[in-house]
Amino acid sequence: MNLVGEKGVQRIFQIIAFSSIAALALIALFILAEGLPFILHYGPGQFLLSSDWQPQQGRFGIFPMMVASLWVTLGAMLIGAPLGVAGAVFLTEFCPRPVMRAVKPTIELLAGIPSVVYGFIGVMVLAPLIRAQWGGPGLSVLAGAIILGIMILPTVMSISIDALLAVPQSYREGSLALGATVWQTTRMVTLVAARSGIAASIILAMGRAVGETMAVIMVAGNAVKIPLSPLDSVRTMTANIALEMSYATGIHRQALFATGVVLFLMIMVLNTIASRVMRRAGR
Amino acid sequence: MRIPPRYTHRAAIAVLGAATLLTVAVLVFIIVFVLNKGLPVLSLSFLFTNPQDMGRAGGILPTLVGTLALPLLAIVIATPLGVGTAVFLTEYTQESATTMAIRFGTDCLAGIPSIIFGLFGYIFFVTTLRMGWSILSGGLTLAFMILPTIIRTSEEAIRAVPASYREVSFSLGATRWQTVRKVVLPNALPGIVTGVMLGIGRSIGETAAVIFTAGASLRMPHSIFDSVRTMSVHFYILAREGISSQNAYGTAAALIISVLAVNLAAYWLMNRYLARRS
Numbered sequence A: 001m002n003l004v005g006e007k008g009v010q011r012i013f014q015i016i017a018f019s020s021i022a023a024l025a026l027i028a029l030f031i032l033a034e035g036l037p038f039i040l041h042y043g044p045g046q047f048l049l050s051s052d053w054q055p056q057q058g059r060f061g062i063f064p065m066m067v068a069s070l071w072v073t074l075g076a077m078l079i080g081a082p083l084g085v086a087g088a089v090f091l092t093e094f095c096p097r098p099v100m101r102a103v104k105p106t107i108e109l110l111a112g113i114p115s116v117v118y119g120f121i122g123v124m125v126l127a128p129l130i131r132a133q134w135g136g137p138g139l140s141v142l143a144g145a146i147i148l149g150i151m152i153l154p155t156v157m158s159i160s161i162d163a164l165l166a167v168p169q170s171y172r173e174g175s176l177a178l179g180a181t182v183w184q185t186t187r188m189v190t191l192v193a194a195r196s197g198i199a200a201s202i203i204l205a206m207g208r209a210v211g212e213t214m215a216v217i218m219v220a221g222n223a224v225k226i227p228l229s230p231l232d233s234v235r236t237m238t239a240n241i242a243l244e245m246s247y248a249t250g251i252h253r254q255a256l257f258a259t260g261v262v263l264f265l266m267i268m269v270l271n272t273i274a275s276r277v278m279r280r281a282g283r
Numbered sequence B: 001m002r003i004p005p006r007y008t009h010r011a012a013i014a015v016l017g018a019a020t021l022l023t024v025a026v027l028v029f030i031i032v033f034v035l036n037k038g039l040p041v042l043s044l045s046f047l048f049t050n051p052q053d054m055g056r057a058g059g060i061l062p063t064l065v066g067t068l069a070l071p072l073l074a075i076v077i078a079t080p081l082g083v084g085t086a087v088f089l090t091e092y093t094q095e096s097a098t099t100m101a102i103r104f105g106t107d108c109l110a111g112i113p114s115i116i117f118g119l120f121g122y123i124f125f126v127t128t129l130r131m132g133w134s135i136l137s138g139g140l141t142l143a144f145m146i147l148p149t150i151i152r153t154s155e156e157a158i159r160a161v162p163a164s165y166r167e168v169s170f171s172l173g174a175t176r177w178q179t180v181r182k183v184v185l186p187n188a189l190p191g192i193v194t195g196v197m198l199g200i201g202r203s204i205g206e207t208a209a210v211i212f213t214a215g216a217s218l219r220m221p222h223s224i225f226d227s228v229r230t231m232s233v234h235f236y237i238l239a240r241e242g243i244s245s246q247n248a249y250g251t252a253a254a255l256i257i258s259v260l261a262v263n264l265a266a267y268w269l270m271n272r273y274l275a276r277r278s
Helices: A005-016 A019-042 A044-049 A063-094 A097-110 A115-134 A141-165 A169-177 A182-193 A195-211 A214-219 A237-245 A250-282 B005-038 B044-048 B061-091 B097-111 B114-128 B135-159 B163-171 B176-205 B231-240 B245-277
Strands: none
Touching: A005 B061, A005 B176, A019 A044, A019 A250, A019 B061, A019 B097, A019 B114, A019 B135, A044 A063, A044 A250, A063 A097, A063 A141, A063 A182, A063 A195, A063 A237, A063 B005, A097 A141, A097 B005, A097 B245, A115 A141, A115 A214, A115 B005, A115 B176, A115 B231, A115 B245, A141 A195, A141 A214, A141 B005, A169 A182, A182 A195, A182 B005, A195 A250, A195 B097, A195 B114, A214 A237, A214 B231, A237 A250, A237 B114, A250 B097, A250 B114, B005 B245, B044 B061, B044 B245, B061 B097, B061 B135, B061 B176, B061 B231, B061 B245, B097 B135, B114 B135, B135 B176, B163 B176, B176 B231, B176 B245, B231 B245
């Protein structure tokens, strides 16, 4: 590297360091350039609030998909967040540290299971179970919510554990010395001190749930309609993009990119909130 | 009414313990279920023969090649960028608005769902840059996707190198770049490799971003400009279109084993590294 000299090396690193921002900007630019003109041309109100999705007739309303994404994500949070936080609390506060140190990597390892595999389990095991138990098609909001809830467990658990471990031991000792039980200490001291980190874990997991595609396509049924019960088949925004992208052309393809724009903006909002909350937790 | 604290304490243990057990049990069940059904199908001949009849019969050789090629290309591109960013953040600058912006950008990139990467890769690499559905388009898209993972783990690894190492190097008259190259990077290497392996693991399991950029051709690719199908895409197509549940299980088992093996190796490396540090 004598060719470029110290200053040159520094300049090179400076340029490389902007690669992630450049990547983000490129992604935002190309998705917006492809989707935004469509939204403006078709009318944002019509696009977002109409329930009429007939690509062949040139009618593109994604309201049912937005509602579907909302319900599936909320369901997933209802299942995944309490279980994940409970697991994190149990492992950090009630288990000996070696147990925690063994279980945490195992859970993080399981976060690597590909989403198609989760979807497949949903189809083979969960959907028949729901069909037999409560009727309906089986592939439904409920199945999607349960599978997504399981998928976000490692995220919630792992980040919550980090947040709980960051609470100074002296806080716990102070509470225990006053005669509180471990549970009282957890509820009134540790959880309160770690609440920002735990909130961040839940928001990040929500981002993952909203954006998840392959597993949802496989288990949620993909019918374009506003669900009236948890047993109804639905199509989320992500599923809509992935299902029709393979054959869409022209204005139809632009409509799918426009769906991507809505998704992208939602994720950016969630990420910004999470990073704000995280930073507050760091203080 | 007041329940005595020792009862609430016991109830909490029972409830929280049950939740933890349930979580671990579900995740373990998924792996056991797939391996149980898939391992009997999995054999050397399944891995190394060409598929016939859309995957109804035969093996998964071309998808194995795809699963090797895409992550490999992705890390070849993302590693220099990721490690370079980490070096800049740790060695060449102080905390400032710039580093905050870089960190925020990295966090945002990490949170973007894979379907958005797929859309972007399709419109940018496949269409605008005219690369078509190819290993190149897929690899580049995956590189964008795993960049944040590599930046974060490399930064942590580089920060873990004690300041005294750098001071000794500087005191011997070494320049900053010499210190980075000869002292910091070699000592941070295991941590950096861990990040790269996690990136590989994520690339192997990825479906949504790959299917729109690398395509789904079942033919054996001859160059990086050919379309290819990865194991995860193959598994998705087999399972979703009901082509062959037996071969789907076999592919799923191969997929899970490779992802877990890569991730396990990454954690093992990280633990050994941390143990040596402390």
